[in-house]
Amino acid sequence: MILFLLGLITGAIGGMGIGGGSVLIPSLVLFTKLNQQAIQGINLISFIPIAVVALIIHYKNKNLLFKIILPLILSGIIGAFIGSSLSLNISSELLRKLFGLFLLFMGFYELFYKNKKT
Amino acid sequence: MDKLRHLYKIIIIGFLAGLINGLFGAGGGTLVVLYLTSFLKIDQHKAQATAICVILPLSLISSLMYYNNGFTSIDSAIRVAVGGIFGSYIGSSSLNKIPENYLRKFFGIFIIIAAIRMVLA
Numbered sequence: 001m002i003l004f005l006l007g008l009i010t011g012a013i014g015g016m017g018i019g020g021g022s023v024l025i026p027s028l029v030l031f032t033k034l035n036q037q038a039i040q041g042i043n044l045i046s047f048i049p050i051a052v053v054a055l056i057i058h059y060k061n062k063n064l065l066f067k068i069i070l071p072l073i074l075s076g077i078i079g080a081f082i083g084s085s086l087s088l089n090i091s092s093e094l095l096r097k098l099f100g101l102f103l104l105f106m107g108f109y110e111l112f113y114k115n116k117k118t
Numbered sequence: 119m120d121k122l123r124h125l126y127k128i129i130i131i132g133f134l135a136g137l138i139n140g141l142f143g144a145g146g147g148t149l150v151v152l153y154l155t156s157f158l159k160i161d162q163h164k165a166q167a168t169a170i171c172v173i174l175p176l177s178l179i180s181s182l183m184y185y186n187n188g189f190t191s192i193d194s195a196i197r198v199a200v201g202g203i204f205g206s207y208i209g210s211s212s213l214n215k216i217p218e219n220y221l222r223k224f225f226g227i228f229i230i231i232a233a234i235r236m237v238l239a
Contacts, residue, residue: 015209
């Protein structure tokens, strides 16, 4: 099943620190006929169990910085509400093009990324 | 005092991360990691872990909003999620084997091509 494979690749990429959604969403655009909002919704939902699993491990390794996490979440909730409302109220075609522009930025970011430790 | 200086920046970054994540369904985590590593000089692993912890509730909220508006396919999401759980295990295990910079450049190119196709379609 192609969705399972796409999930596999996305999870693997995400596990290595690169944003999996940047690969999953264009792949779903390519392989399905779902509209942009539905595809983004799939990325959002599928992230949840993956994140929970990862967080259990991170918590055990004491990698979580709660003093920073809390304020980020609080202001993030407001942003999430506004962002989602926006995306749900524009056309799929427009959202897809906007996402494409956003993805362009992401692509260049990954391309020019330099890990100083390597 | 030092934390207060950072606090208003954290609030802005959090807001933007939620906004991007809600609007595009992705990308909030990248912004958070970028901020944590560049400005707060937090190491990569802790930054990524922290970002996941932040994006989780934000994605939850956005997911609910998308779902309430009928914009999702639960069984597709489940299939992707199951693959993703296996994938993230594989990904975390091979973290040390593949040089990160090479990987990012490779995916960067893929993403740019995909982006151009999306904008021109």
